[in-house]
Amino acid sequence: MKATVYQGNKTFSVVENPIEEPKEGEVRIKVAYVGICGTDVHVYHGNMDKRVQIPQTIGHEMSGVIDAVGPGVTDIVVGDKVVVRPLDDRAQQASDKGISHICEKLKFIGVDSPGAMQQYWNVPAFTIHQLQPETDLKLAALTEPLAVACHDVRLSELIAGETAVVLGGGPIGLLIAKVAARKGAQVIISEVNEARVQIAQDLGFTVVNPMNQDIQAYVQEVTDGRKADVVFEVAGVQPSVDIMTKLAGIRGRVVMVAIHAQPKSVNLFDFFWKELRLIGARVYEKEDYEEAIQLITENELAFEKLITEVLPLDSIQEAFESIDRNPAGIKTLLKCQ
Incomplete structure (x- = not known):
């Protein structure tokens, strides 16, 4: 499969990686679209090099289809259209007061661990939000920022x-x-x-x-x-x-x-x-994701007008350079398949 890798110094490469089987409690997603957000641009500019484990695949605004499920996953099936809520809150402490989305040791998937700018992506099943079968996967890639x-x-x-x-x-x-x-x-x-x-x-x-x-x-x-x-x-x-x-x-x-x-x-x-x-106000909670999914599903708010351009995954370097040249753009998507 194709995967993009941030190499530092405003440079991405496209490599061929093996498709891995999902582990216990994981699912594998066939990624459809990935949005480039401000955080990704900060990574590109080197502002997060102390946090990103270079070389690393980044990205967290995405949509896709379940391709495989690992052992222990029972409520998600192959073929489901999905998005990922990219928050890993498994390191919560008592001092976090049970507020998972802002816990002290929260890991942001796609920054603190490998992200979605690849053709297949393995993630913990607890991050998955399922979509309706009729949902437009291009619009669904806007779910995370909409949340x-x-x-x-x-x-x-x-x-x-x-x-x-x-x-x-x-x-x-x-x-x-x-x-x-x-x-x-x-x-x-x-x-x-x-x-x-x-x-x-x-x-x-x-x-x-x-x-x-x-x-x-x-x-x-x-x-x-x-x-x-x-x-x-x-x-x-x-x-x-x-x-x-x-x-x-x-x-x-x-x-x-x-x-x-x-x-x-x-x-x-x-x-x-x-x-x-x-x-x-920091990131989102489960109910915000569900509201965003509902809005995307209804599609009454002309979300398609926010998509400035769609480029193939191979063009990731061009995509980030284009964003630098045209900061007036709204949302660039990478098509992963």
Whole structure:
């Protein structure tokens, strides 16, 4: 079988590996599609070389079909369409309080262990979520990032009729906007990249480019002074951190979606003055995956418009170089078969 291997120094190779039999409690997946996400790009740039065991196959946004099951696996059968929730929580401790998706020694499959950018992939059976037979496997490859969005919106406690501002119109920002709009919220996206502004507008969203328009004044006007009930900080840059507390209204909620590797300055006075809440949101839980699968199955939210390009697995180097050249793209998929 073909497998891709990250070699370090912005380099991937394509190799031939034997197809391995699944071990006790494992399944083997014939991988259909794998999405390239921001974490994968961080790996490509060398930012995670201390964590990734080079050379290594990476990738975790995927869809596929069960090809074989190992001993002890009874509730999954060959031919099932599936996705993987790539969290290995087997090292939980009492101090983790039973919250498996953020336990201290959580392993992220596809980063901390071999991932999905190969034709066949063996994973623990407990990571599997089964799909309906009619599910489009190309769209199903969006399940993992969509589950992130479902988790973020769920933790925000957003309800119909509220106003949500999404700071950042990339893949996760657009998925959050879709989930929030489906909840019945008024959604406003803030994005500075004009290509992504156009994509968001084509999807039917109200978009403000803060380089050209005062977003604080706009939100104030369209909410009759109430401002946003929820602000999702997805961009991960200081200007977004600066504006997030200004956009939130009284007792508003700010959801921290972006990963800030370095400390940022935050206006704590706004939290005092307006009784704001800051909510951390990390990956997802089982119920978020199930919600994402349901949304993919229903396919009422035009997820196909988020797929920028589909390339063969052999073109993995080209795919990552293309993403570097075109950061305005939304989602690139690798076709593995």
